[in-house]
Amino acid sequence: MSDKEILSLLRRDLCEPFIEKMLDALRGAYAAAYDDISHPPGGFVIQRPSAEWDPVDLQAVRDGRRDNGMKALMRSCSDHGAPYQVKTLPCNGQKIVVGQLGQLLVLAEPIDNLRARPEHAAYKADLAASHFAVRQLEMDLGDGWRQRIDARNTMLVVIQHGMRVGGFNRRDTSLAMMRLAVPDASFGSWLFQANVMNGELGSVLGWTQFEKVGETRPKQEDRVFVSLRRGLGERDIEL
Numbered sequence: 001m002s003d004k005e006i007l008s009l010l011r012r013d014l015c016e017p018f019i020e021k022m023l024d025a026l027r028g029a030y031a032a033a034y035d036d037i038s039h040p041p042g043g044f045v046i047q048r049p050s051a052e053w054d055p056v057d058l059q060a061v062r063d064g065r066r067d068n069g070m071k072a073l074m075r076s077c078s079d080h081g082a083p084y085q086v087k088t089l090p091c092n093g094q095k096i097v098v099g100q101l102g103q104l105l106v107l108a109e110p111i112d113n114l115r116a117r118p119e120h121a122a123y124k125a126d127l128a129a130s131h132f133a134v135r136q137l138e139m140d141l142g143d144g145w146r147q148r149i150d151a152r153n154t155m156l157v158v159i160q161h162g163m164r165v166g167g168f169n170r171r172d173t174s175l176a177m178m179r180l181a182v183p184d185a186s187f188g189s190w191l192f193q194a195n196v197m198n199g200e201l202g203s204v205l206g207w208t209q210f211e212k213v214g215e216t217r218p219k220q221e222d223r224v225f226v227s228l229r230r231g232l233g234e235r236d237i238e239l
Contacts, residue, residue, distance in 0.1 A: 001155070006182055006192050007204070009155055013102030016207045018080050019180075019196060022108075025072035026161050027175045033064045034173040054168035061173045062110075062163075069108030069161055070097040077106075085149045089123060096123065098149055105154045111162045114177055114195065118187050125187040128156045157182050159196075 037057050070086075077084040077099040084099040099106040105127055109119065118124075160179045166172030180201050182192040194201040202208035 001191065006155070009103055010157070010182075010192075011205050013104045014157070014180075014205065015080075015101075016202065016205075018076055018082070018101065019201065021076040021079055022072055022159060023175075023178060023196060025075045026068060026178060029068035029072050030065075030163060030173065030175040031170070033061050033068060034170055037061060038168075038170075058168040058173070061168070065110035065162065069110060069159070070095070072161075073097050073099050073106065073108045073159070083149060091122070098127070100149050100154070103154050105149070105151060105156045106159060107156065108159045108161065111160045111177065111179070112165070113162070114179055116160065118181075118183050118189060120187055124156075124183070127151060128183045128187040129185045155182065156187075 037060055074084055074086070074097055076082075080101075082099055082101050084097055086095060086097050088095050097108070107124070107127070158181045160177070160181060161175060162177045163174060164172045164176045176197075178196040180192075180194055180196060181190045183189070184191050194204050196202075199208050
């Protein structure tokens with residue numbers, strides 16, 4: 001796929017309100033995950049016996065990030081009338097959610113930093129291999145999937161999200177990063193990536209002016225520039 005094809009499809013099918021809703025939903029999910037552990041629901045206040053609990057509770061919050069992303073994606077798709085499908089992978093029992101915006105298939109995944117490389121899995125590679133290819137999925141996703149999600153002639157995008165590396169407190173467990181990335185057809189590298197929270201994605205897609213956003217929002221430590229990669233291998237299909 002060419003740079004022009006990627007940007008053209010993103011500009012056509014990815015709308016700013018959807019990304020704004022996804023950002024708000026992720027922020028809410030991260031905040032709720034911290035509150036559920038630090039102040040469990042039910043009206044009872046549990047006295048934390050010592051700081052030794054913090055690493056355990058922090059790991060629990062980190063383990064819940066994938067669920068945060070799936071819930072945020074489902075909520076965003078529902079609000080925008082976009083189809084999505086929840087599926088349990090037969091290989092390991094893991095649940096996944098895939099949304100669809102026009103010719104875009106959308107996944108949400110947690111990351112530890114904005115330099116994260118693609119985390120390979122068979123189902124991701126199979127979805128990514130559908131880049132503008134009229135083909136059937138090799139993975140058996142069941143009849144319900146095929147009724148709601150059409151993976152033919154699509155492009156996979158990944159909404160990555162994460163929190164700071166720190167302690168068990170509201171600041172360090174809140175949403176701190178969100179990036180949109182497009183993988184190659186083998187899910188081995190990124191063809192495109194742009195930061196959402198500092199306005200970079202909005203600037204690239206023509207929603208905002210990056211200079212103005214940069215003046216009003218704090219600069220993130222891990223600055224990620226839009227990048228597109230060529231020479232992708234035999235599985236990539238060009239228009």
